[in-house]
Amino acid sequence: xxxxxxxxxxxxxxxxxxxxxxxxxxxxxxxxxxxxxxxxxxxxxxxxxxxxxxxxxxxxxxxxxxxxxxxxxxxxxxxxxxxxxxxxxxxxxxxxxxxxxxxxxxxxxxxxxxxxxxxxxxxxxxxxxxxxxxxxxxxxxxxxxxxxxxxxxxxxxxxxxxxxxxxxxxxxxxxxxxxxxxxxxxxxxxxxxxxxxxxxxxxxxxxxxxxxxxxxxxxxxxxxxxxxxxxxxxxxxxxxxxxxxxxxxxxxxxxxxxxxxxxxxxxxxxxxxxxxxxxxxxxxxxxxxxxxxxxxxxxxxxxxxxxxxxxxxxxxxxxxxxxxxxxxxxxxxxxxxxxxxxxxxxxxxxxxxxxxxxxxxxxx
Amino acid sequence: xxxxxxxxxxxxxxxxxxxxxxxxxxxxxxxxxxxxxxxxxxxxxxxxxxxxxxxxxxxxxxxxxxxxxxxxxxxxxxxxxxxxxxxxxxxxxxxxxxxxxxxxxxxxxxxxxxxxxxxxxxxxxxxxxxxxxxxxxxxxxxx
Numbered sequence: 001x002x003x004x005x006x007x008x009x010x011x012x013x014x015x016x017x018x019x020x021x022x023x024x025x026x027x028x029x030x031x032x033x034x035x036x037x038x039x040x041x042x043x044x045x046x047x048x049x050x051x052x053x054x055x056x057x058x059x060x061x062x063x064x065x066x067x068x069x070x071x072x073x074x075x076x077x078x079x080x081x082x083x084x085x086x087x088x089x090x091x092x093x094x095x096x097x098x099x100x101x102x103x104x105x106x107x108x109x110x111x112x113x114x115x116x117x118x119x120x121x122x123x124x125x126x127x128x129x130x131x132x133x134x135x136x137x138x139x140x141x142x143x144x145x146x147x148x149x150x151x152x153x154x155x156x157x158x159x160x161x162x163x164x165x166x167x168x169x170x171x172x173x174x175x176x177x178x179x180x181x182x183x184x185x186x187x188x189x190x191x192x193x194x195x196x197x198x199x200x201x202x203x204x205x206x207x208x209x210x211x212x213x214x215x216x217x218x219x220x221x222x223x224x225x226x227x228x229x230x231x232x233x234x235x236x237x238x239x240x241x242x243x244x245x246x247x248x249x250x251x252x253x254x255x256x257x258x259x260x261x262x263x264x265x266x267x268x269x270x271x272x273x274x275x276x277x278x279x280x281x282x283x284x285x286x287x288x289x290x291x292x293x294x295x296x297x298x299x300x301x302x303x304x305x306x307x308x309x310x311x312x313x314x315x316x317x318x319x320x321x322x323x324x325x326x327x328x329x330x331x332x333x334x335x336x337x338x339x340x341x342x343x344x345x346x347x348x349x350x351x352x353x354x355x356x357x358x359x360x361x362x363x364x
Numbered sequence: 365x366x367x368x369x370x371x372x373x374x375x376x377x378x379x380x381x382x383x384x385x386x387x388x389x390x391x392x393x394x395x396x397x398x399x400x401x402x403x404x405x406x407x408x409x410x411x412x413x414x415x416x417x418x419x420x421x422x423x424x425x426x427x428x429x430x431x432x433x434x435x436x437x438x439x440x441x442x443x444x445x446x447x448x449x450x451x452x453x454x455x456x457x458x459x460x461x462x463x464x465x466x467x468x469x470x471x472x473x474x475x476x477x478x479x480x481x482x483x484x485x486x487x488x489x490x491x492x493x494x495x496x497x498x499x500x501x502x503x504x505x506x507x
Contacts, residue, residue, distance in 0.1 A: 284382075294387035296428045298458035308431045308459050313501030340462045344500045 001179055001213040004094045004153060006112075008032050012039045012063040015116035021062055023155035024114075039063045039111070053103055053286065056110040057094050065089075065115035069124050073143065086143040089121060089156055090114045093146045095177060095211040098287040099238055102144060104279040114150065118159045129167055139164075142175030148195075149178040157183045165190040171266070173233060177212040179221035185228045194266045195225045196233025199256065201248035204240050208292055215252060219259040226260050237271035237335055239315055241295050241307055246318060253322045262327035270319055271335035272312045273297070274304045300338075309341065316345040368412060377420060380427040395426070434459065434498050440507065441491035441498075448482045450475075455499065462499045 009031055015021055016035070025033065039061045065088070073084040092102060092112040102110075115121070129137060141147045141160075151157050157174065164172035165188060173194045174184075184195065202215045213221065222232055234256060239249070273292060275283065280293055297305040306312060316334065323332060334342060342349045369377065381395050395401075404410065404418045425432040435455070442453045452467040466483065470476035486492060494504045 294383045296431050310501035
């Protein structure tokens with residue numbers, strides 16, 4: 001995995017007291033730090049998007065988050081929802097996958113930001129979880145950033161894992177394409193933290209997941225987490241269809257299940273490559289040689305481009321067959337798919353989003 | 365190409381041509397001089413709008429070969445049903461939704477009864493089962 005070496009860390013005044021600042025200073029000894037009154041004025045010098053989005057990953061901002069940290073995952077219009085909540089402790093990601101939706105989602109605000117007020121985040125989570133004790137929360141931190149890629153520098157995991165380890169009505173999911181798990185191994189998750197990986201065959205990683213950990217690095221990290229008491233998750237998402245994709249994906253699944261104990265897997269998800277017409281333009285501009293966009297994608301009613309339905313149902317069925325062969329009862333769900341596709345793949349549709357969310361709750 | 369193309373059509377066409385070129389490791393010039401395209405362009409019987417429509421359809425088939433093949437298979441099976449002209453079976457463009465759309469219109473109760481009877485007759489046909497199988501991503505024997 002590519003080392004994160006920012007050219008500069010820009011710190012908003014007031015953030016110097018946070019543990020994140022202290023961790024950054026200790027980890028990035030050679031990187032210049034600059035204290036400013038406001039980070040918003042710092043990011044107003046953009047030239048063109050194509051150069052800015054890539055360049056924005058080289059400069060790290062440390063700032064206070066002013067809004068709410070915890071939000072319901074927006075899902076996608078008309079698709080079956082898995083009742084997921086997200087904590088945004090950072091914005092943007094040091095890695096640079098060609099298909100990444102953040103290229104569009106953060107187009108107007110691409111700065112790589114870490115939020116320093118972790119205490120506010122934990123207070124907000126505590127208030128929500130205490131107020132709704134009978135509701136089970138599945139909460140992830142990997143929605144608009146990678147949960148762990150910056151952890152060796154910011155030490156966010158050791159700030160939040162002890163808190164979530166004590167919660168009876170929540171599971172925290174740390175979703176990553178990195179192998180940065182060192183900081184997790186010394187903590188006791190008490191079965192309340194799931195570390196999960198976005199998975200793809202090495203060919204896809206090499207072509208389109210720039211700066212991420214290799215497949216074997218991800219699997220080694222997963223095994224280390226499992227040995228340290230974490231439950232695991234794997235997200236086969238985005239599944240990319242290309243000539244001979246079947247043998248690569250089947251092989252990847254074989255490697256996955258021979259690396260970890262599937263009975264300690266909390267959940268698996270599957271989702272095919274999806275983008276929007278405007279993201280497609282961005283991808284073409286930033287990664288003109290990628291072959292991702294040459295698949296047979298059509299525009300779906302929610303405004304996203306996906307492989308046409310019979311093709312993706314075929315993909316999901318094959319994947320499910322290979323998964324079930326190794327892990328007969330592991331929980332598998334589809335990400336951002338319609339009821340029709342659920343029905344065609346699994347033979348059923350969850351009756352409501354709460355049902356799907358509750359299925360992911362630990363049985364103990 | 366000697367076609368006058370509107371902005372939206374042009375964008376679609378250019379995207380498809382570029383993506384075909386990238387996928388097949390060919391050049392844009394090679395695709396635009398592909399025989400079926402040239403044949404349409406040089407066909408004196410076709411007006412400008414028809415040429416554009418057919419060129420676009422050919423390029424779509426080249427860009428989405430497996431989708432086009434399934435659409436063709438479904439179309440062929442619908443034809444095999446030899447439906448009453450008042451009954452129309454269609455699938456959504458791009459096959460999204462996995463549903464077969466049935467349309468018919470009647471002007472009297474007797475006509476409605478006759479049409480629903482005709483429709484009921486074809487529901488057991490092998491072609492109907494195969495259409496649903498194709499929509500559901502299942503392999504169906506080629507004919």
